[in-house]
Amino acid sequence: REQSAALAKERGPFPNYQGSIYEQQGLMLRNATVTTIAPTGTISIIAGCSSGIEPLFALAFTRNVLDNDKLVEVNPVFEEIMREHGLYSQELMQRVAETGSAADIEQIPAELRRILVTAHDISPKWHIAMQAAFQEFTDNAVSKTVNFPNDATREQIEEVYRLAYQLGCKGVTVYRSGSREGEVLTVGSKQTTEEKQSTQAKHRPRKRPAITRGQTERVKTGCGTLYVTVNEDDEGVCEVFTTIGKAGGCAAAFSEATARLISLALRSGVELEEVVRQLKGIRCPHPVWQNGRLILSCPDAIAMVLQRYLDEKKGITDTEHTDSLADKSSGTCPECGGQLMPESGCETCVECGFSRCG
Numbered sequence: 001r002e003q004s005a006a007l008a009k010e011r012g013p014f015p016n017y018q019g020s021i022y023e024q025q026g027l028m029l030r031n032a033t034v035t036t037i038a039p040t041g042t043i044s045i046i047a048g049c050s051s052g053i054e055p056l057f058a059l060a061f062t063r064n065v066l067d068n069d070k071l072v073e074v075n076p077v078f079e080e081i082m083r084e085h086g087l088y089s090q091e092l093m094q095r096v097a098e099t100g101s102a103a104d105i106e107q108i109p110a111e112l113r114r115i116l117v118t119a120h121d122i123s124p125k126w127h128i129a130m131q132a133a134f135q136e137f138t139d140n141a142v143s144k145t146v147n148f149p150n151d152a153t154r155e156q157i158e159e160v161y162r163l164a165y166q167l168g169c170k171g172v173t174v175y176r177s178g179s180r181e182g183e184v185l186t187v188g189s190k191q192t193t194e195e196k197q198s199t200q201a202k203h204r205p206r207k208r209p210a211i212t213r214g215q216t217e218r219v220k221t222g223c224g225t226l227y228v229t230v231n232e233d234d235e236g237v238c239e240v241f242t243t244i245g246k247a248g249g250c251a252a253a254f255s256e257a258t259a260r261l262i263s264l265a266l267r268s269g270v271e272l273e274e275v276v277r278q279l280k281g282i283r284c285p286h287p288v289w290q291n292g293r294l295i296l297s298c299p300d301a302i303a304m305v306l307q308r309y310l311d312e313k314k315g316i317t318d319t320e321h322t323d324s325l326a327d328k329s330s331g332t333c334p335e336c337g338g339q340l341m342p343e344s345g346c347e348t349c350v351e352c353g354f355s356r357c358g
Helices: 002-011 021-025 041-047 076-084 090-099 110-115 124-135 154-166 193-200 250-267 272-279 298-314 319-328
Strands: 060-065 069-074 145-148 173-176 213-221 224-233 236-244 288-290 293-295 339-343 346-349 355-357
Touching: 060 090, 069 076, 069 090, 076 090, 124 145, 124 154, 145 154, 154 173, 213 288, 213 293, 213 298, 224 298, 236 250, 236 298, 250 272, 250 298, 272 298, 293 298
Parallel strands: 145 173
Antiparallel strands: 060 069, 213 224, 224 236, 288 293, 339 346, 346 355
């Protein structure tokens, strides 16, 4: 403040000085605030220390970084204490990481558990009391979070805000665990055996039967002739196979990958209509015409075959599809025999690129 007062004599006080508490005290300052305790999340990671006046979030925790990557961290001081007392082990670290706290781990002596407290072990009232102690000598609002369990009530949170006001805190932040997605810092939770089994349950695709029945359709695409095989079992379509070009080529690889994922999705309960909806309309640089229908790409061709399968099951003929496309056509290309399409006042062949206007 001495330096701020010296600057005030040279350049004048800060703009809102008049009416401020400093004017009432007869203290002219250049800066409205000169002390702060800022949140230093990233810097604290680099420095290997806690951020601000926050207590440890957890003795061991999972940090979400980058694109949903997870990084498990153990507090170095906690690890050092465990090693000094001959208690360190991977199993113990894993147990602590489940909740982030050592409060309920009897393997750790009581005198150590008493000092190895975390943000969730401290009651909300003591969070505020600690913040108020630092606020007394800090100009800016002190950055501090009061951690609540997921089942916290409105009344409990209201009590914290009232206490913060009474103790002279300039601001307060509360956070209820699990109240938002994508938490930067997370710890595990205690689960019953049934809850763990439920969490671990995974959806598995149904097994492919030894014998399936189906049909293969040939479709012309910009990458060559594509053969699409649709097989079904007693529950409906269960797999799709595709063949195009030479084995080992890019087109063959991409079409095979698409077919495998379609098969996996179908056996996992995804509706065939949804698969068609996702593939239909995907474009590539070389669309072609076949029987009055524009094939935009290999995925679009697969969607067409699957849509035809659905239509056959529903008793819908293919005429309505070809008629609608034929209505859009402007005739036959004189160069290659493909369909001409009206485009920007001209007629263009999507197969060979021929165009004419007027």
